[in-house]
Amino acid sequence: MSIIIKFFVAPDRDAAAAVAEGGPERVFESLTFGNFDVGEALVEWESIFTGQRFEELVAADEPEVVADPGDGEGPVVFAASRLLQNALASADQSRVVEVGRLWAAERAADGEAFDQEIAAWILAGLAGLARAIGEGEEGLYCWMA
Template identity: 30%
Template sequence: MAHDIVFFLASDEETAAATYLGAPGRAFESVTCHFIEPDSVIVEWDMYSAAPSAEIPPPDQLNRWPWPNEVIEPENDGVEIFALPPRLARALARASSAELAELADRWTTRLRTADGDNMTDDGLLAVLQEVARLAASVLSTGGGLYSWSF
């Protein structure tokens, strides 16, 4: 089941966890993406940051990759909060425009393969560029990059 994701900056995991019931809202610098699985997109981006390639990883390789840490134990209400790995935040912050475009193309192709016409209408390159901007803020101000989804 796909979710709406809000990628956001928070000073620490405790602050990120406090968004549980109300979402990050306007109190946090954020970017939203619709109808995407949060944990698999984080894994997709992390795999790319470790070994950039336009090739889509096979599902079994994606499933063997370390999955993101949950900030809080999930309840039965569908809310999930994940911490993006610091190495991913660094990679996104330092990525060139060409690398972001290649990753966005790879991500789009994987989503189309999995979801067909039901994939998000969001401009995935624009989302990725905004998340990279947030990641750059993490490097300059500290804290972490998180995802909140429902």
């Protein structure tokens, strides 16, 4: 399995959706990761940060799909919820490490090995992006192919 994941900040849904075909790197600064189910991760992170149940978030259609031009067969763009974005922005390093540890444990419970240090590193990068947004109208998005 080889999945490319790029998190980026965009001014709105339309701007984020516009990069669905080619990816955000030529338009927006992005953080690149790979090889995990980012749709599931967004829900798991929000669940861990906020205490909301995973099933409730899925029932609320999280994460929001902003663009899916390949109808599940190609690149897709997700929007991180405002709640997750704010949780990431306000998380200090110890909270990021804790959430990374809990996320790695959830992945292990599902039979997927995920290093806690890498999990914390991913979340620290996302927290930095979320902090850069601040109180603005921009949003945190994720492109996956």
